[in-house]
Amino acid sequence: MHETLSNLPLLSGLPAQVLVVLAMVSAGGIILGCIAVGGMFFIWSERKVAGYIQSRYGPMYVGGWHGVLQSLADGVKLLLKEDIWPEKADKPLWRMAPLLVFLGAFLSFVVLPFGPNFVGANLDIGLFYVMATSSLVVMGVISAGWGSNNKWALYGALRGAAQVISYEIPLGLALLPVVMSTGSLNLGTIIQAQAGWIHNWHLLNPLFFVSFWIYVISSLAEVNRVPFDLPETESELVSGYHTEYTGMKFAFFFLGEYADMFVVSAIGVTVFLGGWYSGIPALDVPALFPLIFILKSFFLVFVQIWLRWTLPRLRVDQLMYVCWKVFIPIALANLLLYGVIRTVLS
Amino acid sequence: MNAYIPILLVVSIAVVFTLLFVVLSRVLGPSHRTPGKLTAYECGIPSRGTTNLKFYVRFYVVALLFLLFDLETVFLVPWAVSFRSFVERGMGGQMFVAMLVFFGLLVVGLIYEWRKGALEWE
Numbered sequence: 001m002h003e004t005l006s007n008l009p010l011l012s013g014l015p016a017q018v019l020v021v022l023a024m025v026s027a028g029g030i031i032l033g034c035i036a037v038g039g040m041f042f043i044w045s046e047r048k049v050a051g052y053i054q055s056r057y058g059p060m061y062v063g064g065w066h067g068v069l070q071s072l073a074d075g076v077k078l079l080l081k082e083d084i085w086p087e088k089a090d091k092p093l094w095r096m097a098p099l100l101v102f103l104g105a106f107l108s109f110v111v112l113p114f115g116p117n118f119v120g121a122n123l124d125i126g127l128f129y130v131m132a133t134s135s136l137v138v139m140g141v142i143s144a145g146w147g148s149n150n151k152w153a154l155y156g157a158l159r160g161a162a163q164v165i166s167y168e169i170p171l172g173l174a175l176l177p178v179v180m181s182t183g184s185l186n187l188g189t190i191i192q193a194q195a196g197w198i199h200n201w202h203l204l205n206p207l208f209f210v211s212f213w214i215y216v217i218s219s220l221a222e223v224n225r226v227p228f229d230l231p232e233t234e235s236e237l238v239s240g241y242h243t244e245y246t247g248m249k250f251a252f253f254f255l256g257e258y259a260d261m262f263v264v265s266a267i268g269v270t271v272f273l274g275g276w277y278s279g280i281p282a283l284d285v286p287a288l289f290p291l292i293f294i295l296k297s298f299f300l301v302f303v304q305i306w307l308r309w310t311l312p313r314l315r316v317d318q319l320m321y322v323c324w325k326v327f328i329p330i331a332l333a334n335l336l337l338y339g340v341i342r343t344v345l346s
Numbered sequence: 347m348n349a350y351i352p353i354l355l356v357v358s359i360a361v362v363f364t365l366l367f368v369v370l371s372r373v374l375g376p377s378h379r380t381p382g383k384l385t386a387y388e389c390g391i392p393s394r395g396t397t398n399l400k401f402y403v404r405f406y407v408v409a410l411l412f413l414l415f416d417l418e419t420v421f422l423v424p425w426a427v428s429f430r431s432f433v434e435r436g437m438g439g440q441m442f443v444a445m446l447v448f449f450g451l452l453v454v455g456l457i458y459e460w461r462k463g464a465l466e467w468e
Contacts, residue, residue: 024352028359079367082375087384088397099364106360110353121352128423149397150386158405165412172419176426183430185423243387248371252364317467320408324465328415332453335422339445342429343438 027120031109039258040071046258046305053309081247086148089244093147098245098252100140105259107133112266113187115276115289126187127179130267131172134222137260138164141231141241144253148244156240159316160224160231166323167221167228173331174214177338178202178271187267191275198279203272207341210334212272214327216300219264221319223257226308230316265300269293273300407464418452 044059048066051058063069085094108130110120123129138161145157179185181202182193194200202208221228232240242253269275273296276289283292314322386393425445432441459465 024355025359027352028356031356032359032363079371080374081371082377083368083372084379084383086386088386095368098368099361102364103357103360107353107357110356120356121349123349148386150393151388151397151399154397154399155401158401162405162408165416166408169412169415169419172416173422176419176422179423179426180429183427185427238387238389247375248367252367320404320465320467324411325460328456332449332456336449339429339442342433343442346433346436346438 031106031120035106035109035255035259038262039255040075042258042261042301042305043071043074043254044068045302046308049302049305050309053306075251078247078251083248084246086150086244088149090147090149093143094244095147095249097140097144097147097241098249098256100143101137101256102140102252102259104133104136104140105256105263107136108263108267109259111187112263113191113270113275114293115286116188118290119188122188123186125185127175127185127190127267127271130187130263131168131175134260134263135164135168137256140256144245145241148241150244152237152239153241153243156231156233156237156243160241163221163224163228163230163319163323166320167218167327170214170323170327170331171218171222173328173335174211174218175271176335177208177211180338180342181208187270187275191270191277194274195277195284196281198274201272201274201277201279203274207338208272210330212268214331214334215268215272216303218323218327219268220304220307221323223260223264223304225261225304227311227314228319229308229313230319233313261301261304262297265297265304266293268300269296404467411459411464414455415452418448418455421448 044067047070048058057066059067059070061067061070062073085091111123111126111129113119113122113126141157141160141164145153145155145160148154178190182190184190194202198204203212220226224231231237232242234240237243242250245253276293277284278288278292386397422445425441429438429441432438
């Protein structure tokens with residue numbers, strides 16, 4: 001990034017340190033722009049998909065073509081709304097919560113590999129880092145629920161925390177066979193192991209097939225999407241942990257949720273769906289890599305939206321049953337089986 | 347170490363961005379604070395009692411179980427990373443058997459919790 005900047009005629013006179021800082025600031029700005037624009041796009045597409053599933057159009061007016069600017073208008077509206085804080089709220093916790101939720105999503109974006117040289121921070125422990133930052137969201141949920149001093153918010157936060165921490169275990173266990181196969185936690189290395197024709201994708205390897213499905217289902221629970229949206233069950237808990245938030249603070253919860261959807265999809269694409277490779281060697285030109293990666297991730301986001309408007313919600317006991325008594329044993333058995341097969345084959 | 351500098355920078359950008367917009371909305375938005383708005387929203391009915399409610403003990407049990415299992419998963423990660431190189435050196439068998447001991451403890455723990463009823467939600 002900073003080599004590109006130093007080649008610009010306007011900036012060539014500047015010292016190297018300034019250029020590095022400039023490069024990082026612009027990279028941060030790009031990520032921020034991606035989250036804001038991407039989040040708005042997902043909110044719009046969620047409303048459109050919901051509309052078409054329910055035989056209506058969804059937003060149609062703002063922005064001309066199919067209401068594309070609806071989310072932008074909503075964002076401006078939220079910015080101009082009154083910022084109400086409940087009298088009994090625990091102020092520091094209550095104010096910190098939207099920031100933590102947003103930060104959790106934002107931090108994961110830094111390591112997403114959009115292309116071989118198109119990654120914010122190329123960490124050797126990328127996968128581990130994403131698992132760690134995605135659990136930062138739990139802190140936000142808990143501090144929102146506790147800080148609001150509202151019974152519904154507290155119940156929503158407790159459910160949310162129990163759910164997210166439970167599903168983190170099958171999620172981590174499902175990713176381990178892939179780590180064992182590639183011998184690295186670096187997201188770029190994991191993608192490079194899937195280069196070439198489509199049958200190299202980990203999804204199409206029978207050994208990782210179970211892992212993929214456990215990952216997809218657990219990731220729905222991680223981002224509190226239907227059928228696992230118990231923290232915000234609007235029919236019983238008003239809106240769950242973000243009941244007391246208005247205006248911009250609410251917007252950050254919302255944006256964080258949609259950014260998180262993209263992050264879990266992108267990690268799914270990286271680990272199982274060949275990352276930036278198209279599956280056809282002739283199409284794998286570096287210029288297309290980011291496009292392919294983003295399209296695949298959008299497809300998984302679309303699947304999440306599709307499921308939301310198709311499936312009913314689970315009960316809390318069913319949710320815990322599925323996690324502890326179905327997914328964790330299957331994930332452990334899957335890990336063991338992979339180890340046995342690899343050991344025997346060698 | 348240099349790889350982590352962008353993360354630090356991105357964190358600070360995110361913090362500045364969120365704070366900026368929250369302050370901006372406070373400046374731009376109206377402010378008519380009435381007593382009704384300041385109470386907790388519990389479906390429009392006046393809030394009764396405190397929020398320091400007793401909640402279901404299962405939430406606490408799940409948090410404890412998570413702590414154990416997540417730690418155990420973390421111990422599996424370095425093993426998983428080095429597994430491939432051991433297989434390539436023909437030492438996959440030993441490596442796997444060594445891990446089976448730890449893995450067995452994990453499974454025994456899960457069976458124990460299951461039989462004890464720690465995983466039952468009513």
